[in-house]
Amino acid sequence: MTSCADLTRRRVLVAGAALGAGLVLGRAQAQTSSASAQPDSRESDRIAADFLGEATALPEGLALDLPALGDNPAAVPVRVHVTEAITDELWCEELIVLAERNPMPLACRFRFTAASGSADVAVRLRLIETMHVRALARMSDGRILEARQQITVAAGGCGL
């Protein structure tokens, strides 16, 4: 037996489902984007050169952990950490992460202080296509440490 209240409930459910479908459609249509990948690493190299100044990057002391395959390009886990000992006399002042082919290659910037006592960060990035990710860290003694690694991603799903 179907009561009047049941019928109303059913109607509400059907209406809700239709509304949900409409929302999904609306979201799908909103996916057009003017984001386009950088053709090469020139913009990224320019940002790196700004960061380097007069210094030369040393390919040591900095570890970049990211998956070889970014199965979700909208949120790729990236961890960067200075592997040499951080002391009260020697610490990491500033660190940048570059996603070389992204429309805006500078992914993020970190600043630490002597109080931090550590330089180990992890974030999630959106990557527009297969590219190299590069990290540069400036230590308090002026040295710049560098790490660079390639990552393959499924293109077009990053939501930029």
Place this chain on the structure above:
Amino acid sequence: MANPPRIWISNEAPAKDEIVRVRAQVVHVMESGLRQDEAGNPIPRDTLERFEARLNEALLLDWQPETAVAQNPYIEFTFRARESGVLKMVWSDASGIFAEAEKTITLS
């Protein structure tokens, strides 16, 4: 606030000088400013611009996320527990403070 930041901390009672790990995430759209709506109008940029973590007054980390940072920004960092006090985290976007969170750290 509808969606308070989600915070995980490895140890709220660390030994002195122990390295403490913090994971934190906020709900934020991180609209890149590069997308268009169905009518072809650009969707205005709306991103998180800054995250700061302090233990008492001492700055531990200043993070500046850019467009490449994923929606609902996640940040994980470590710091040396030099003193007891309040670990304060503040997220800001273009319109000012977006979210705040605090954890009490007591040296054991």
